Amino acid sequence: MAAIPSIACLGVLGKNNNPLHISIFPSQPTNTPLRTPLQFSLLLSSTLDIFAARSTANVNSNGGLSGDFGLLHAIDERLACYGFETNTGVRFVAVVDVRGRLVTGERVYGGMGMREGEMKLVFKQMQRAYVRLLQNPFYEPDEHSPPGGKGGRKITSRKFGEEMRRIGENWMPGTIAA
């Protein structure tokens, strides 16, 4: 038995820093989420500080680093937040529980800790799902992040939610981005 990382929460944050979607996943050994939904949303909101700081730093250093922000910060010894920003300003956050999954099988790729770029696959999948959502003619991006810069509605698409669930549940450390 070894505890390996699993995804505890996936969040999609809109251009107005508003939550578009939050999926929460249970952690082992109790098979319940590590935190309450409120705590997870506070946690996701806190990552915006780091997104903002990094973007300023990127602008200042002229590095056109769009996309993978890597590790944003670790909240404590178990939870760590990873981030990704699309070029339309939508942010994906994956909260990883470092000991969220128990494995017994011999095919354990990972182990304790994370390797750099290991979350890329998750973000790629999330982006793919988000693009599919955008392709839906009934999805109006402006309703979800109105240009005025204030709030916005959440994503209600059931398909998108299921997609997020699938991504979160299937991710294992060591799965290499295709």
Added chain:
Amino acid sequence: MEGYAPAFVAHNVPFMVVSGLSPSENFGSDAGQQCCQITSEIPLINNGESQAFLKLFQERDGGQLSWNSKEYNGRNKFKIKVVGREYNLPPRMAQLHAPSARLSNSRDLSPMPRPTAHSPLSPLTPDSALFPDGLIDPEWISKHQNLVPSVFVSFYKFTSDPNLSTLHDNHLKTDISNIKSVIAKSGYKTKLIVALLSEGSILKSPEVEDRLANIRKATGLDSKTSLFFLPPQSSPVEIEAFVDTIISTIYPLCIEYYRELSKHSRRKRNRGVVPSLSASPRIGTTTQILSSQAWNVRYDFKLGVFAEFRQEMDAAIRSFESGYDILLSEVMEIMPSWSPRFIEARLLADVFAIRTLRCLLWNGNFTGAVRRWQSHRNRLRKFIDRKGKGTLTYGWEAWEARWAEVMAEMIQKSAIDFDDESMSPYLLPEKNIVTGERLEPWEYMHHPGYWYSLASQHQTSRRALAFAIPEEDRSPQTGKSPRNQAYDTYLCPDPYEEYPLPGQAGVDHSLLIIESLTKAIIEFNKRNQLRQVQELSIISATESIRRKDWDVALRILRPLWHKMSYRKEGWWGPVEEVGWALRNAAANAGDAISVISVDWELLHKIFVYRPKWHYDISKALDGIETIDSRPSVVIQHQDVHSFLLATYVFQNSEGKVGEVCLSQLAVVSTAMPASIPVTMSEIKIEFEGSMKPIILRHKGSDATNSGKYSHNGVTLTDIPSQTGNPTLAGEADLTFSPGQAKVFEFTCLLREASEGTATSATFSMTSKLFDLDFVQTFEPTAAPATWWTSTSAKKQLVRENPAAITILPKPPKMEVRFIGLQEQYYTNESLVLQIDFVNDEEIDAVATIDVWLLGDNVPPVSLSLISPDHMADSTTRSKETKEEVLSAFEIGTICSGASSSVRMSIPPIDVPAFYELSMKVSYHLVSDMETPIYKTAATQMAIINPFEANYDFSPLIHPDPWPSFFTHNEGDDTGNKVIHRGLSQKWCLTSRYFSFANEDLVVEDLNVDVIGTNGGIHCYATKTDLPEGGVVVSPKSLDEAKFEINSQKLSLDDRGTATLDVTLAIKWRRQTERSALNTTILAVPRLLVSSSEPRVLASVSYSAIEPFMIHFEVTIENPSNHFLSFGITMEPSEKWAFSGVKASTLQLVPLSRKSLTFRLVPFTRGDWIGPVRCVIKDRYFQKILKIAPTDGMRIDKEGIFVWAPPAEIEEASVLEDDTE
């Protein structure tokens, strides 16, 4: 890091004592103890220099610096203590109880039976706290850090007086030798450094060198490393350099000193012998003594600390790790877990880990440090689980919290620079971590805020475990019972204090959590992680609420609730959390305003429904006792997420004055479905611009009006108010049910042309206990606005700001006509203009006019009203102004379809000018006296001079005879009449005037007026008569008028030159009926009349008898008082034949004239003939006189030409020769 002895955790730097500079009360070790005292009889140095030294040494004290190598470089290498002449060293050896207390070297561990003395801090000494089996005492570090210096610097004065020098030097030698011997006797290897400061007046002499050499020889000091000499009169810079030299020179010696100490410990460790007790254990104590492993732990610790003194962190890590390992794996395993020594050992394990962590941080091994931090925790957890009381206790969580705080404080103390360019809250792993290696995210070292927040989490877990203590364990009586031994109380209180029974004092867990959070918040705030700060503030406030510390909670929550990012960014969960927390705190603290504001927001259906809540805003203050006065609350809509959303829309974006416009106030309620409908007492809509505010009042609930949608037409009535702000008021049902959309439609009359924008709606509510105003400002949104119809159908309006309307002025139907406006106005003409105002409105209008005449030197304008019957032309009212503006001239009522006229007159203007005449008619219709309507009209008037003229002034022959010398004219001088006795002269003024007018003008009269003379002359002008009715002068034409001017000097003797000033007055009128006669006066250049010089005038006449004959007559005038003789020559010409004098001499007496006549017969006719070369020469002055032509002659460059008339006309023109 409280809980650990400060000396255990503090960073170690070489210790230096500086003596002889200031009288200090710092004597080192406690004087009461038996110790080695350094004393001296030489007085302290007390002058400006010593103060400078003192300051320099204090500046270089490195005792309080941050723990990193950047701070401890250069000059800040020592912990420096400044003392007087006396200093006490702690005893190196404990006093033996044996009668023969002989000092012996502790190194001498020979297995001799006689008792051996050990350090007072050694577990071998019975008086020591460690006796017999303790590991290490923090006093030991303290001794090396604070009491035993590695170097003792003694400052002395070096005298300059040659007489005293020998005595003084001897004193010095004795003193230094004394100190040396004291130090040697103490057993410490402290280095003695002597610094000699020479006195100000010392002379350069070879003696100084000798004296220094002498002292050195006598005391055995090394001149390079232990004797320093400061030459006299050194500058501050030199003094500073001196101090820095001392420090940099002795630093290697100090390092050597600590290396020696290390070597000493290592030797003992390597020997592997358990030292024997200095005395046998006393009766009654255990015979437990330290094992050899424990001694090794002790030596390793010492080795590590000495390495830290030397700043050799790698060596320190090695020693500490070795000691730590032995301690945990061998020493503690055999210790009974209930013994105090076990607690001490556990503490020492923590200290080992802390010191290792610090060395790792010092070396920049940040990830290594985090790993070390984790490994100590994990190892200890396993150990406690196995050997101790388990880790599922509050004691373990308390230690976990402590351990996280230790890390946070250590990172802070090390002053690690997190704010690099990557703007990351954590540091990247050091280079020696293999890339691609799996790293736990926490192993990237995060800033202290995260560690403090981790500590607070453990505090929370600790509380949870503490609260699980069964009641029987919580009584102070059971405190020492064996049952209580089950609790781990390592660095934390007993169960009865941890979770006391009600009424007992104990640990305040919430306060501990708040303390940790406060520290974390400071760190996050520093790094601008404001949302993280908000998150922690919520937790902190919740803890304050738990402690019932309402004011503190309120102080956190109120600003948070107002400013939090969650509301703006749509994180409704946190908004709700903060809201309920604030309501709780505010209700208890009696902050009614916050309670009402939060209740208002929580009515929104986006928040989670709480079934037990009343959801009635009017009951917000029910049950709150602590409110003094009736609160009045103003909520701005941008501060809350309001369930009422009001929009204001004008149906059209434009309207005209006098028209009716439709507008709507739509109020949509998104309240919680189970909430009680909200009833407003009034809604006030404010406008920007000229529109009056609208007030809607509640008129009582209407049962039929409670559907999902209601459309209410509201009739507005005008309410003039005393304060001068008239409003429109209406009544409607202002109860808003959850989910209801209510539309109030208004009809209002547009009054004044302007921009009108609805700015805000204020919902006022008067409840039993409070007043509430909710202010919603209307802001343009990106989404199109909605126009609701009565059937709940919606129409989308796409406009920039649907709450704005542009009110255009009412198009005026008043016509302004200028009657009799001329194309061109002229100077000297009075301008009269009739202006007709025709009222084309359907209703009678009352009008006033404003007139502006703009331009330079504006003349006064006068207006007069012409009564409607034009025939009478009677002026009823008139007004005149000196100003440019003639305002508010009342015309009175103009009936519909009728007109009124005004005559405007402007007096004649003398100079050309350009004026702009503009006119504004303000009128209002009798049916609507409040709405002014404006009509403007403008025209331009150019005023020019109608004429300009040029002039020709030529002499004529005056027909009157000249006075004769031979006639005595007896004038009657008796009368008042002035007799003019001078010569009369006749002149011809030819004026050619040019018309600049652009129409025909009739010139009725032309006149030359003599307006002034100069030089005693009398003069008058004759006028040429114009035909009756005048002459019509066409535009751009030149007309000529001739005037004869007769002049006569008053006195015959006056020969001075005289001048005439005349003007030409042209009386003219326009070629229209009844036009007025105007006079334009043109100035004529000054005319010169001279009478003293002789002159020759030529005249011509045509003979009546001989048609071909032309009489050419030359008149020579001599007005002077001299005889003059003139030579006359007439040259023949091919163009005519002549008879008369060919060449002659003429003599003229004074005041006489003479004419010579030539008869010319021209050979051509109908042509000018000439030039007539008649030369008249003044014989005396040899000057040719110029002949001035008169009528009928022409002159040019060549000479005078005479007109030879054609044959036919010849007969008609009869002019008799007029000779004397």
